[in-house]
Amino acid sequence: SHSQADETQLAEPHLGAVLASAGLDAEYVRAEGNTLYQRAEDGREIPVLDYAGGYGSLMWGHNHPTIVAYAKELLDAGVPVHSQFSLHPEAAELALALSRIVRRESGYDEPYFAVFANTGAEANEAAVKHAEMDRVIRLGALLAAVDDGLTEAREAVRDGSAIIPDEVFARVGMGSRVSDTAALNELVHHITTHNAAQAGRPPVFLTPEGSFHGKLVSTVQLTHNEGYRNPFKALAAQARFVPLGQPGALRKIADEERAQLLGLEVVDGLVRLTEHEAPVVCAFVLEPIQGEGGIREMPREFVEEIHEVCAELGAPVIVDEIQSGMGRTGDFLAGTRLGLRGDYYTLAKSLGGGLAKISVLMVRSSRYQGQFELIHSSTFAKDGFSNRIALKVLELLEADDGAAYRRAAELGDRLLAMLGSVRDDYPDVVKDVRGRGLLLGLEFHDQSGAPAAPVAEAARAGLFGYLVAGHLLRGHRLRTFPTASAPDTLRFEPSLLLSDDEISWLETALRDTCDIIRGGYQRPLALP
Ligand code: F0G
Numbered sequence: 001s002h003s004q005a006d007e008t009q010l011a012e013p014h015l016g017a018v019l020a021s022a023g024l025d026a027e028y029v030r031a032e033g034n035t036l037y038q039r040a041e042d043g044r045e046i047p048v049l050d051y052a053g054g055y056g057s058l059m060w061g062h063n064h065p066t067i068v069a070y071a072k073e074l075l076d077a078g079v080p081v082h083s084q085f086s087l088h089p090e091a092a093e094l095a096l097a098l099s100r101i102v103r104r105e106s107g108y109d110e111p112y113f114a115v116f117a118n119t120g121a122e123a124n125e126a127a128v129k130h131a132e133m134d135r136v137i138r139l140g141a142l143l144a145a146v147d148d149g150l151t152e153a154r155e156a157v158r159d160g161s162a163i164i165p166d167e168v169f170a171r172v173g174m175g176s177r178v179s180d181t182a183a184l185n186e187l188v189h190h191i192t193t194h195n196a197a198q199a200g201r202p203p204v205f206l207t208p209e210g211s212f213h214g215k216l217v218s219t220v221q222l223t224h225n226e227g228y229r230n231p232f233k234a235l236a237a238q239a240r241f242v243p244l245g246q247p248g249a250l251r252k253i254a255d256e257e258r259a260q261l262l263g264l265e266v267v268d269g270l271v272r273l274t275e276h277e278a279p280v281v282c283a284f285v286l287e288p289i290q291g292e293g294g295i296r297e298m299p300r301e302f303v304e305e306i307h308e309v310c311a312e313l314g315a316p317v318i319v320d321e322i323q324s325g326m327g328r329t330g331d332f333l334a335g336t337r338l339g340l341r342g343d344y345y346t347l348a349k350s351l352g353g354g355l356a357k358i359s360v361l362m363v364r365s366s367r368y369q370g371q372f373e374l375i376h377s378s379t380f381a382k383d384g385f386s387n388r389i390a391l392k393v394l395e396l397l398e399a400d401d402g403a404a405y406r407r408a409a410e411l412g413d414r415l416l417a418m419l420g421s422v423r424d425d426y427p428d429v430v431k432d433v434r435g436r437g438l439l440l441g442l443e444f445h446d447q448s449g450a451p452a453a454p455v456a457e458a459a460r461a462g463l464f465g466y467l468v469a470g471h472l473l474r475g476h477r478l479r480t481f482p483t484a485s486a487p488d489t490l491r492f493e494p495s496l497l498l499s500d501d502e503i504s505w506l507e508t509a510l511r512d513t514c515d516i517i518r519g520g521y522q523r524p525l526a527l528p
Contacts, residue, residue, distance in 0.1 A: 033062060422442070
């Protein structure tokens with residue numbers, strides 16, 4: 001029990017144990033570019049090539065000299081870091097810069113409003129809150145409109161200028177009635193009772209299977225991994241997970257979640273029943289290329305289905321570009337190439353340049369609820385240090401007409417070609433290579449049947465990828481990981497500083513690993 005945990009293990013004792021068991025309990029003393037340094041017994045620095053890349057937060061590598069120099073400049077200049085509830089011209093400049101870029105990439109020719117936060121999950125929590133505020137406002141407006149219709153019909157029947165035909169009574173299960181006030185009141189009661197039940201339904205979110213949107217209370221409901229999500233399901237609005245690669249599945253689920261409100265209108269002296277789509281589906285949330293879910297790009301036809309269904313539902317499309325954005329895939333947003341049009345976007349990770357913690361929710365102006373920012377804030381959001389670092393990051397990305405994006409695409413193609421050559425030479429070991437730009441994944445075939453018992457056991461426990469990660473670290477001084485949701489897939493998210501040597505370093509390490517696997521682990525993986 002924890003009482004025995006010794007005092008040096010008070011931060012996440014179990015994580016320490018897991019890392020040690022896979023031999024991943026490395027300690028780093030310095031970092032630059034794509035390299036982390038361990039310190040050997042004799043004090044020498046041991047370089048470790050980092051392909052985990054902060055899980056996507058290091059587009060500019062560790063401690064990029066330009067960003068570090070700028071951070072020093074800011075600190076030496078004593079810029080106000082915490083000056084909440086005052087004018088922040090640099091935050092306005094950042095919001096404008098982000099709006100211009102997102103407007104260019106999104107396909108909607110309108111500005112986007114920015115709501116700043118600190119972490120990726122927090123930006124997604126803000127997105128969920130904004131979408132819910134929007135849903136409640138739309139639902140309220142609809143209920144008011146329906147109420148007006150009921151009042152109009154009631155007055156028309158009372159003053160004899162309209163009657164209620166039998167089929168209206170039949171439609172609400174009242175059977176045949178005389179169109180008098182008593183029947184009218186009963187009809188209105190039926191309608192208002194039905195509407196109250198529909199309007200009272202909790203909001204539902206739609207998101208693809210394999211999604212990862214964070215681990216906070218609302219966002220963990222949108223994260224598909226049951227291990228992360230199940231203990232907390234009672235805490236917040238639930239999501240329906242839409243299977244990928246099944247055209248029509250989204251429409252089927254949306255239809256199951258739809259709700260109609262009933263109303264009355266008077267046409268040519270006759271009272272008629274009306275039906276109105278009630279906004280129960282709060283939003284559709286997706287990553288254009290899933291990161292934690294194992295580097296899976298959304299199919300184009302799925303994107304079209306999302307646009308269609310969300311337009312019918314009036315639900316905003318929330319595009320989570322926290323891992324795929326910031327130029328990593330060769331465009332500022334990964335969704336651009338898919339024709340994905342977001343009503344909201346969330347960004348984080350590399351927006352902080354590897355030094356600051358900053359995230360942002362961008363909402364297109366025609367969907368933006370202005371009063372949101374008056375009731376949603378956070379002490380550290382929009383701080384004077386992170387804003388300026390983020391502005392510098394955008395400057396670096398957009399410089400020379402987007403040279404950085406072209407570099408990410410070019411390096412990504414080279415890396416993907418190398419991974420593809422490994423897959424082609426070891427089709428019995430490597431199942432798939434996926435991704436775009438500097439967001440790539442390599443999936444191994446299932447090793448549950450491996451001739452080496454410990455490997456087979458690890459594979460059955462969903463730990464095979466961690467075993468390989470341990471081998472890569474100890475055997476090749478190379479750092480990368482699978483994710484809990486995709487345990488057989490290694491992710492590669494290096495920075496823009498990636499060199500050919502670093503690509504061939506990875507190639508050597510992967511080919512060695514494939515030889516060991518193909519050889520039935522006669523030569524064992526480098527174990528702790
Ligand atoms: N959304 C996406 C698409 C992410 O990949 C992550 C984090 C988050 C939100 C949450 O951001 O950690 O700053 O709160 N992804 C990491 C991963 C954890 O392993 O892919 P956060």
